[in-house]
Amino acid sequence: MSDRDGTAAGWADIGVNLGDRQFRDDGEAVLDRARDAGVVLMLLTGTSVAESRQALTLCRDFPDRGLLATAGVHPHNARQFDNDARAELAELLDQPEVAAAGEMGLDFNRDFSPRPDQEKAFESQLALAAEKGLPVFLHQRDAHARFLPILRAWRDRLPAAVVHCFTDERRALYDYLDLDCHIGITGWVCDERRGRGLAELVPDIPGDRLLVETDAPYLLPRDLPEPPPVKRRNEPCFLPWIGRRLATLRGEDEADLAARTLANTRRFLNR
Template identity: 50%
Template sequence: MFDIGVNLTSTQFAKDRDSVVKRAQQAGITGLLLTGTNALESQQAQSLASRRPGYCWSTAGVHPHHAAEWSAETAATLKRLAESEQVVAIGECGLDFNRNISEPEQQVYAFKAQLKLAAELAMPVFLHCREAHDRFLEVLTPWLPALPGAVVHCFTGTQSELEACLAAGLCIGITGWVCDERRGTELRSLMPLIPADRLLLETDAPWLLPRDMRPRPPSRRNEPCFLPHIVQQVAALRGEEAESLGQQCDRNARRLFRLAD
């Protein structure tokens, strides 16, 4: 099992990051991809990954919430980070029109700049899309021929949106959202529609603690060690064995991010 979305730079992990990684290893997690969401956190993620070679890697990017921070200096920082062996994707980048913490056109500008960078460096992209599907694909599609791969992280869209993402050749990242009986009902029904070689799994820790976990952790904090619960749930929804699904998703992650087995 490979967790492609871990926000290990979060202050929620400030006191026990080493223990979090150790628990992940003990739970059978074979690798962690640490998410960079702005210039500073991308640097922090790369630094954390460098302490655990062969087990942790990272992304370098600017989340749409931070798009207003985009600058030439930010672009230079991401390019420098991308030269390190730990950084295996550009992102988290994309569009989020749910909250518009950055203005939509600022988001589009930063998104295009990161796609350009990924194309120049021939790197895959780690994508974010929320309530922006049409504009997201409009911006992304022209760059896809120049990109070696892409994953829509934490996919929570509709069937038509899933079909459009798959038609564009994107991989699909699934989180514990699928374990939420309030918000995840439609997403559950989509699990069998994702081709086995396009499915990736993630916790998005410390966010999105699976709602149906029992007993629930006292901290209410999600961790990579809870990925097996998500694997079990997704496997059941797809009518597959959890162990084989976990192994398939591990292979998918290593192929997309070009990691050694």
């Protein structure tokens, strides 16, 4: 298998929180391990204006590591979204390293921000992404009934959308596929307890809609061989482990799945 430039294909991790404080002391070593594991493209997630700026800075600090960034305000931080934040996001989304708008969406599980604030921030960011012609990186937890109509109203004006860290039920999966969304799968699928329902749905995701992510440093695959990593921190270097699980569930060759999901990621990001 080879990538479009003729080099050996690798993996794409569409969700890495490299600016998290857990990576503060060894971020470059994390990137080294990812490269050694064959991860050739990483999308660094912005969940606030400050973290979006940090993701952009990391892309510029390590220009040879296949890094791109998102810029957005996570629903947990929606209470901080105002006109100033929107203006700053608009500037960030104009930067060449920023390939998608988000992380944006609704989270009615924890309600760290009031739901009206979440909806306002979500709709405003969808409008901004449409204005900039950028794909969107989406978060939805326990909010499908409200999330779906908001997304549907904007979907035709967006070039692409991915429902990141999908862990929902079959109806939600098909609703998002009907909107021509990509589906991001994490190490949740490696948990024989919580991930059982998701594992059953993985074969239903069309090959051209599937994306893979670690959501590092979160969601460490539960079935990693011993010993576990220090502090049980997830890293992009574990992405091939998740990919192997997906290949098994789908009855596919691991190298083929890596090449396909890398190509899907490049198309999604238009890179």
